[in-house]
Amino acid sequence: MINHEIKIAFEEYSTFHELNDIDQALCREAVKALSGSHSPYSNFCVGAALRLQSGRIIYGSNQENAAYPSGLCAERVALFTWGANYADDPIESMAVTAYTAKFVINKPITPCGSCLQVLAEYEKKQKQPIRTILYCQDGSTWVTNGIDSFLPFLFFEDRLVAVPA
Template sequence: MVNHEIKIAFQEYDNLHELNTSDQHLCLESVKALKNSHSPYSKFRVGVAMLLQSGKIIYASNQENVAYPSGLCAERVALFYWGANHPDDPIITMAITAHSDEFAITKPITSCGSCLQVLAEYEKKQDQQINIILYCQQGPIWKIKGIQNQLPFLFFEDRLITQ
């Protein structure tokens, strides 16, 4: 038997002003993305602002549907939009924030497993790690570099990729 240990790394900031100017700006842009959330059922809005290498920012928000599986998380909305429109402009950083009409959010909200899996494939596609900022507006902020620090056992099989 062999014991293995997996470690993840991330940075925690007490407030927005501890981040560099670019990351502060992206966090504030993610708050703007919340306004287009369609979340009448959960009343839980998620906004994403995604910085591309060219300096362009892509905005996305969660989109719910009364047939629940038909909705889509903000992260996948942003990633799929990027893949369809800007695949040659690498993603540098994604800032993700959330707001609930029902309760206060006091710690960073992490992406769901489906979003992490899509993020993993797009990170591999662009052959470059993506910085993720989980912006909690009323609590700490987490900055995470690369998918391995969020999903260490991601599903990926190189033989499934056709070139």
């Protein structure tokens, strides 16, 4: 038997003001993205903002549907928008935040497994990590440099790549 240990790394900032100006600005953009949330069932709004290498900002917000599995998370809305429209302009960083009137969110929310897998796929596609900022408006902020700290066992199967004809 071989015993393995996995360690993750992330930065924790106790207040938004400890972040650098560029990260603070992206967090404010994620807050703006909350306004596009369609969350009439959970009343839990999530906003995501991507900053591309060109400086362009892409927004995503969670989209719920009465046919519950038909909705989509804010992170995937933003990431798929990038993939469909701006794939030649690498993603430098992504900020994610949430809001609900039902309770105080006092720690950062983390992307779901599906969003992490999409994030991993796009990091691989652009051949560089995506700085991820999980911004809690009433608490701390967590920052990682790439997907490895969230999803150490990524699903990648290189043999699934289409073989040229």
